[in-house]
Amino acid sequence: MEPQTLFDKVWNRHVVTELGGGEQLLYVDRHLVHEVTSPQAFEGLRLKGRRVRRPERTFATMDHNVPTGADRLCVRDEVSRAQIEALDRNCGEFGVRLFGLGDDHQGIVHIIGPELGITLPGQTVVCGDSHTATHGAFGSLAFGIGTSEVEHVLATQTIRQRKPAVNRVLFMGDLPGGCGAKDLILRFIGLYGTAAGTGAAFEFCGPAVRTLSMEGRFTICNMAIEAGARTGMIAPDEMTFDYLRAEERPYAPGGAALDRAIEDWRTLTTDEGAHFDHELEVDLSSLEPQVTWGTSPGMVTGVNGRVPQLDEVPNYRPADVQRALDYMGLKPGQAIGDIEVDTVFIGSCTNGRIEDLREAAEVMKNRRVAQGVRVLVVPGSERVRHQAEQERLDRIFVEAGAEWRYAGCSMCLAMNPDRLEAGERCASTSNRNFEGRQGMGGRTHLVSPRTAAAAAVSGRFTDPREF
Ligand SMILES: CC(C)[C@H](C(=O)O)[C@@H](O)C(=O)O
Ligand code: SF4
Numbered sequence: 041m042e043p044q045t046l047f048d049k050v051w052n053r054h055v056v057t058e059l060g061g062g063e064q065l066l067y068v069d070r071h072l073v074h075e076v077t078s079p080q081a082f083e084g085l086r087l088k089g090r091r092v093r094r095p096e097r098t099f100a101t102m103d104h105n106v107p108t109g110a111d112r113l114c115v116r117d118e119v120s121r122a123q124i125e126a127l128d129r130n131c132g133e134f135g136v137r138l139f140g141l142g143d144d145h146q147g148i149v150h151i152i153g154p155e156l157g158i159t160l161p162g163q164t165v166v167c168g169d170s171h172t173a174t175h176g177a178f179g180s181l182a183f184g185i186g187t188s189e190v191e192h193v194l195a196t197q198t199i200r201q202r203k204p205a206v207n208r209v210l211f212m213g214d215l216p217g218g219c220g221a222k223d224l225i226l227r228f229i230g231l232y233g234t235a236a237g238t239g240a241a242f243e244f245c246g247p248a249v250r251t252l253s254m255e256g257r258f259t260i261c262n263m264a265i266e267a268g269a270r271t272g273m274i275a276p277d278e279m280t281f282d283y284l285r286a287e288e289r290p291y292a293p294g295g296a297a298l299d300r301a302i303e304d305w306r307t308l309t310t311d312e313g314a315h316f317d318h319e320l321e322v323d324l325s326s327l328e329p330q331v332t333w334g335t336s337p338g339m340v341t342g343v344n345g346r347v348p349q350l351d352e353v354p355n356y357r358p359a360d361v362q363r364a365l366d367y368m369g370l371k372p373g374q375a376i377g378d379i380e381v382d383t384v385f386i387g388s389c390t391n392g393r394i395e396d397l398r399e400a401a402e403v404m405k406n407r408r409v410a411q412g413v414r415v416l417v418v419p420g421s422e423r424v425r426h427q428a429e430q431e432r433l434d435r436i437f438v439e440a441g442a443e444w445r446y447a448g449c450s451m452c453l454a455m456n457p458d459r460l461e462a463g464e465r466c467a468s469t470s471n472r473n474f475e476g477r478q479g480m481g482g483r484t485h486l487v488s489p490r491t492a493a494a495a496a497v498s499g500r501f502t503d504p505r506e507f
Pocket of ligand 2: 103104148149150169171388389390433448449453470473
């Protein structure tokens, strides 16, 4: 048989039928739902008198709109409240399991899927959300869909798809100490640009990926989208299987059933000699902690570097760089280490997992947040919050002067009360930094949890390896 890529193997397992015109119908193993992109989809079902085809394969949570303060159950914004109430009603009516506000398992959709064992290796996973690629870190085929497709999946448990190009992204060399998955993926986007993968699927490979924890792998696949790809994948290995065995994952198989599943998942690797449409390589030996200075994740440099000259930036025209710097209030040649921040956001589906919080806590332990800096630490899920509290990480953050909050997307995007005011400057562990992303006129610098924590303590960008 022809050697196959990991992508091909998972794709081929799910083809229900050929639709002609280059399209295939794929079976969907897991459909994740959140409050923003689902109301019209449920409404569509209702109007047509249809049911949810596989409610037991459909899971819903509330994350984008939810407030993260102690009074979060009281949602003041009208649009948010309407979406939250609609999801509650729709899940009740259509028999979908909902992790709603106040539920122990509520959290960002891309955090709770893996941690509850809802998403697993070898599956097809879809959600009305672009960062669904996150789940591909298991070696599953996970991608975002639009609201009309959400309705289609609810009604049929299938999705029409055209097979994308498959690109291999090879990370060479070891990840230097003090650098994490976030630095690695930002470096990749800095090198190849936000159109590196337009419409393609990435398989992330190489020794540095193999040594990453599952948390780190989720971070990388999460940001495949920011490099223009539809999805990212990492072949499952012992790290993956240990993640599934180590803790209670209520929706994953257990015991002998898990062992049998693992035997099957071991076959989910790219065969020797399999064909990729493109090969992209990144050398990590000179990597340092990364900080974005512009309004795209590809506008990025090392924490010890400088804001570049207008004509020095790969993949961007000088006029784009100028516009980004004007918005960001920065000048070419300025040292990154001289940029002061007034806000730090640690959280999101990119970096809101327990390991991210541990890394941030390590830097902030026995230190104080710099004068005048507001620091929000927002666990990605209620389960992460409970675990962090058991490890007393919340004490470290609060004693340093940070705010410890409840789970949600929070300041990753301005859809809930956590947002930037115009002109505020934030070191953020999230994944998008376009104009207004964290609030109108707000300025976002994407960084790792360690670099965010270092900025919290120093009040300016500082190499976290100095702590
Ligand atoms: C609101 C949602 C549709 C959106 C997405 O698709 O990614 C959001 O999660 C984001 O990160 O911008
Ligand atoms: S945390 Fe941010 S990127 Fe992730 S789903 Fe929420 S809004 Fe989208």
